[in-house]
Amino acid sequence: MQYSLLIYGSEGIYERLCEEEQQQIMQGHYDLQAVLAERGEFSSAKLMSTTSAVTLQPTQAVAQPALVKDGPFAETKERLLGFYTFECDTLDDAIELANKLSSPYVRLEVRPVDWAGGVLAGL
Amino acid sequence: MTDEHQWLQARFADIRPRALAALVRRFRDLELAQDCFATACVRALDKWPEEGLPNDPLAWLITVAGNAGIDTLRRQQRIAEKSMLLDQGSELLDDGIEDQLDNQVFRDDILRLLFICCHPDLSPQDQSALALRVVAGLSVAEIASAFLVKRKTMEQRITRAKHTVAKADVAFAPPDLEQRHRRLNTVMLMLYLQFNEGWSASGGNAVIKLPLCEEAIRLARLLLELFPGISELMGLLALFLLQHSRRKARVCDGNLIPLAEQDRSQWDQMQISEASALLDKALRHRTPGTYQIQAAIAAVHSHAATDDATDWEEIEKLYRALYLLEPTPVVKLNHASAVAQVAGPQAALDMLAPLSESLDSYRWFHTAKASFLMDLSQPAKAKSAYQQALELNPTPEERRFIDEKIRACEKSLNPL
Structure with missing residues (x-):
């Protein structure tokens, strides 16, 4: 199964952390x-x-030029900051991998991928 | 404060502008809002590490701070005078609190709070100092250090500024379109000046003043989050990011390095690409403004692999456009520098002639003029222009630079 690991959090928090803590967080990414x-x-x-x-706002019909609005899809406090997609045998395994990124600053969503294109197609 | 609570401090700082804005709306009192937010943070330090982060930390802090504020008013027996305001504020405590704490509610509150700090009787520096203290939550010591003044002095200035704005009568009703626009422009100008103050450093204090730039970036980001469709705000943030991307390259061994000589591999490419993305977005609006054009000029430099590769024709065009929107002598002077690159020093020198009166006490006018004269092989005139610049209080660093240039003039006057 292919999984996606979606990282949610408040923007700008990472930048406020001291260098040491930033490095700890980055280390999680390097390990993963x-x-x-x-x-x-x-x-x-x-x-x-x-x-x-x-x-791009929803349109009246498929493939019509959409109205373009500035800003993100939803005005939420926590935003999608980044993501990974990778192949994994079990959900437990995916959660274990996700744990490499756990911290007080982010909420991590693990969600299976239905279909993937580009470099991940056919995995 | 122990290090283990750093993650909470980062949260508090992030939440602060929204919380302060809501509390000022409620109590109409900067000092009280600040105090009760501080109290709420102390309570959070007690609770959150044990109980975990509440579902909505912002709502939690506003509620606790609001209650603390009421307690303070009760103790001071000022409740009667403020009771009307409390009634209005109590809607914030309803069950639907999460729905109400969205951008729609906050954007005008935060803008108002910043606008209150931009009181016209305050100097630009004091406006920034107040905003940094109240909105960004920097300590007086941090602000004093960034402005290179003593803590005590800054403390007095901020206290005076608070008194000044407390007397101001800023409407709390939701602003109409024009009012909102005017407030945004005022606040953007304050941030622009604050960034420039932080950026106009010598090599020795460049790092010390950098927090002024960083906070200006943060506040510009916050405003753009709240007002996502304002193209000038995109331009302002892009301009900040493009300049800030050069912070490492512009200081070497305690000396400022001019743009042309900077090691471009040290420029922060992530900031440059974010700025480009913002400019692309702004361009779609087809409403050019001075911040967007200045950012576009900075972007031309950022995208040149070497100084020689700079697209001066594009920069010259952009300065011409900027002059249409902002016809000031200083913009004309900058335009002349771009013209020098495109059409040669004589064309640039001709542009300076009408400016000699208005910019007579502006040392950059004389150094620019001098460098054009040097390029035209007129070292005697160049030397005298540099000498004029020397009399206009240059920083020690600039003095060294000008002295060097004067020696070069003398050398070409007497090659032996």
């Missing part, structure tokens, strides 16, 4: 990336701040 790289293909992304986002 090392494990995933050993297992095979994976993808990951850190998203820019939601102030850089635009949202």
